[in-house]
Amino acid sequence: MCEPVTFVIIDDHPVVLQGLQYMIQGQENMEVLACFTTGGEALAYLQHQEVSVVLQDIGLPDTSGIELCCEIKKLQPDVKVLVLSNYNERSIIFESLKNGASGYLLKNTAPDILIQSIKSALEGKLVLSEEVQAIMAQPAPADLSAPPRLTRREKEILQHIADGCTTAEIAEKLFISPLTVESHRRNLMQKFSVSNAPGLIRMAISHKFVVA
Amino acid sequence: MCEPVTFVIIDDHPVVLQGLQYMIQGQENMEVLACFTTGGEALAYLQHQEVSVVLQDIGLPDTSGIELCCEIKKLQPDVKVLVLSNYNERSIIFESLKNGASGYLLKNTAPDILIQSIKSALEGKLVLSEEVQAIMAQPAPADLSAPPRLTRREKEILQHIADGCTTAEIAEKLFISPLTVESHRRNLMQKFSVSNAPGLIRMAISHKFVVA
DNA sequence: TTTTTTCTACTGGTTTTCCAGTATTTTATC
DNA sequence: GATAAAATACTGGAAAACCAGTAGAAAAAA
Numbered sequence: 202m203c204e205p206v207t208f209v210i211i212d213d214h215p216v217v218l219q220g221l222q223y224m225i226q227g228q229e230n231m232e233v234l235a236c237f238t239t240g241g242e243a244l245a246y247l248q249h250q251e252v253s254v255v256l257q258d259i260g261l262p263d264t265s266g267i268e269l270c271c272e273i274k275k276l277q278p279d280v281k282v283l284v285l286s287n288y289n290e291r292s293i294i295f296e297s298l299k300n301g302a303s304g305y306l307l308k309n310t311a312p313d314i315l316i317q318s319i320k321s322a323l324e325g326k327l328v329l330s331e332e333v334q335a336i337m338a339q340p341a342p343a344d345l346s347a348p349p350r351l352t353r354r355e356k357e358i359l360q361h362i363a364d365g366c367t368t369a370e371i372a373e374k375l376f377i378s379p380l381t382v383e384s385h386r387r388n389l390m391q392k393f394s395v396s397n398a399p400g401l402i403r404m405a406i407s408h409k410f411v412v413a
Numbered sequence: 414m415c416e417p418v419t420f421v422i423i424d425d426h427p428v429v430l431q432g433l434q435y436m437i438q439g440q441e442n443m444e445v446l447a448c449f450t451t452g453g454e455a456l457a458y459l460q461h462q463e464v465s466v467v468l469q470d471i472g473l474p475d476t477s478g479i480e481l482c483c484e485i486k487k488l489q490p491d492v493k494v495l496v497l498s499n500y501n502e503r504s505i506i507f508e509s510l511k512n513g514a515s516g517y518l519l520k521n522t523a524p525d526i527l528i529q530s531i532k533s534a535l536e537g538k539l540v541l542s543e544e545v546q547a548i549m550a551q552p553a554p555a556d557l558s559a560p561p562r563l564t565r566r567e568k569e570i571l572q573h574i575a576d577g578c579t580t581a582e583i584a585e586k587l588f589i590s591p592l593t594v595e596s597h598r599r600n601l602m603q604k605f606s607v608s609n610a611p612g613l614i615r616m617a618i619s620h621k622f623v624v625a
Numbered sequence: 626t627t628t629t630t631t632c633t634a635c636t637g638g639t640t641t642t643c644c645a646g647t648a649t650t651t652t653a654t655c
Numbered sequence: 656g657a658t659a660a661a662a663t664a665c666t667g668g669a670a671a672a673c674c675a676g677t678a679g680a681a682a683a684a685a
Contacts, residue, residue, distance in 0.1 A: 214520045216497075216527070220432030238521075262521075285428075287499055308426045309450075309474075315428070352661060365612025367641065381663050387643075397671085398642075399610040400577025406618050406625040413618040413625060564631055579671065593633050599673075609641085610672075 205232045206323065207251075211243045211269070212236075212258040212285070217308070221256060221285075224312050231319075240264035240272075247276050254319060259286040259293060267296045274301035281322045285310070289336055291344050304328025341407075348408040349392035356410060358385045363402050363411040418535065419463075420445045423455045423481070424470040424497070429520070433468060433497075436524050443531075452476035452484075459488050466531060471498040471505060479508045486513035493534045497522070501548055503556050516540030560620040561604035568622060570597045575614050575623040 208225055210233060212218050218236045225231050234252055237243040240261045247255075255273055259266035270282050281303040286293070294305050303322045306315065310330055318328040329337070351359065361371045368386065372379040390396065393404045405411045420437055422445060424430050430448045437443050446464055449455040452473045459467075467485055471478035482494050493515040498505070506517050515534045518527065522542055530540040541549070563571065573583045580598065584591040602608065605616045617623045 214429075215522070215524050216429050216432040216436065216520060217426075218432070219435055219524070220428040220430070223431055223435050224428065308428060310427070312427050312431070354662060362611050363615050365607050365609055365615070367609065369641085377662085378664055380665060383642080384664075385662080387645095390643085395577050396643080397577055397579065397610075399574050399614045402611045402614045403575050403577070403618070403623075403625060406615070411615075413615060566632060581671085589632085590634055592635060595672080596634075597632085599675095602673085608673080 205230050206253045206319075208233045208254050208256060209243060209247065209250075209252045210236045210256045211238075211240060211261070212256075213238045213260065213262050214258070217258070217285075224315070228316060238262070240266070240269040244269070244272055244276070247273060247280075251277060252280055253323065255280055255282045256285055256319075257282060259284060259288050259297065267293070267300050270297060270302050271300040281319075283319065283322055283328065285315075289332070291336055291340060294333060294337060298327075305333050306330045307332055346394070348410070351389070351392065351410065355385055355389055355392075358382060359389055359401070359405050360411055362386065362389075362398055363405060417442050417444045418465045418531075420466050420468060421455060421459065421462075421464045422448045422468045423450075423452060423473065424448075424468075425450045425472065425474050426470070429470070429497075436527070437531075440528060450474070452478070452481040456481070456484055456488070459485060459492075463489060464492055465535065467492055467494045468497055468531075469494060471496060471500050471509065479505070479512050482509060482514050483512040493531075495531065495534055495540065497527075501544070503548055503552060506545060506549060510539075517545050518542045519544055554619075558606075560622070563601070563604065563622065567597055567601055567604075570594060571601055571613070571617050572623055574598065574601075574610055575617060 208231065210218055210221050212221070215238065218238070222233050222236060225233050234250065235246055237246065241263050257266060257269060261269065266284065266286070270284065273280060273282055282301060283304045283306065284297045284302045285306050285308055287308050289307060297305055304318060304327060306318060306328065307330055310318070314330070318330070322328045357375070358371060361374065366374070368379050368382045372382045375382070390401050393401055395401050395404055402411070406413050420443065422430055422433050424433070427450065430450070434445050434448060437445050446462065447458055449458065453475050455469075469478055469481060473481065478496065478498070482496065485492060485494055494513060495516045495518065496509045496514045497518050497520055499520050501519060509517055516530060516539060518530060518540065519542055522530070526542070530542070534540045569587070570583055573586065578586070580591050580594045584594045587594070598610075602613055605613055607613050607616055614623070618625050
């Protein structure tokens with residue numbers, strides 16, 4: 202008889218925690234050592250306890266799940282980290298994998314698929330659910346172009362443009378010449394590769410520089 | 414001994430389903446009759462089976478959870494529908510309650526609170542978790558101003574403006590006079606109470622007329 | 626069918642943005 | 656202290672957007 206596969210589960214939804222625990226406990230040779238609702242607690246635990254697999258959420262209350270994943274792999278390089286998340290954003294999936302996750306599954310994954318995925322991950326495979334694969338294969342325009350690096354002043358002016366201010370109004374608010382504002386405005390459009398303000402605002406929002 | 418409180422649970426995440434079932438089954442005098450991952454199946458079941466409480470998600474694959482809630486209350490007006498969701502958007506919370514939900518809880522709710530909430534709902538109370546109450550009490554600017562009613566043509570033109578097209582370009586694409594496009598553009602700005610295109614786009618995105 | 630809404634299109638004029646290029650000062654960074 | 660990056664400011668001209676008001680035709684709703 203071989204050693205059991207040991208688990209730590211991290212998710213801020215107690216219901217999900219309970220569901221996963223129940224599901225894994227029902228499997229032969231698998232054992233849930235501990236469950237946590239915050240990344241901090243989990244990290245503390247993992248400092249002096251080796252495990253085979255970590256199942257973790259992305260939307261944690263304290264740490265970002267992506268950073269957590271990175272920290273876990275630093276502590277225990279051989280552990281398999283499987284991200285189980287509701288987020289279907291491309292950028293988040295990529296960041297997770299970049300930081301050492303062995304797989305990314307959405308929370309609507311069926312139990313049998315989930316168990317199968319865990320086994321695959323233990324064999325060293327990269328586990329991605331079909332839906333996740335589809336998302337990765339279908340990049341949105343904003344994903345392809347890296348967000349331009351904006352200076353502090355540019356961000357400030359961008360925000361004002363989004364608020365519907367004219368060049369003159371912005372100049373007055375910031376105590377600078379309208380001509381200066383125009384220069385910034387022009388640089389912004391160039392950086393975003395657009396030719397007018399509406400396009401600029403759309404891009405700014407899609408790149409999260411301003412909130413809608 | 415009184416009759417048990419009967420449950421139907423609807424959630425497209427099998428893990429959540431399992432967790433909730435386990436949690437409720439552990440309570441005295443509570444019984445889960447059935448679980449579903451789609452709204453359609455659940456409605457079919459509820460057509461010939463009375464229950465005390467429905468626990469349901471909002472982000473269902475087939476129906477919108479909000480409509481589902483409405484349908485359920487039509488079938489069984491006395492049933493208590495508790496929405497258990499990840500969405501923390503004001504509009505969704507309001508729509509849920511408007512359509513007959515007896516409560517709205519976020520999925521990170523602790524098990525004991527959840528059980529307590531179910532009991533409160535059964536007593537006829539409106540159950541809102543603290544976080545949900547906070548969201549409802551703190552309206553975003555876009556929530557306060559009702560989204561203007563746009564005509565089909567206006568939406569079309571709005572989309573093109575967001576794409577960075579000029580009036581002339583839009584006119585060419587839609588085979589209409591640039592002057593007509595300008596009229597629409599002006600009406601759009603008036604409807605959104607903004608004075609230029611950047612502001613228009615920002616509002617359009619915040620009101621979900623165009624995607625960022 | 627009548628009424629209302631939407632889509633269309635115009636006049637004529639003002640304001641703002643957009644383009645291309647340059648240049649000085651200030652602030653970081655090495 | 657040297658170098659680079661950012662913020663400031665300008666000229667001058669073209670293009671586009673914005674404002675206010677009007678109005679006929681088509682489509683939808685009553």
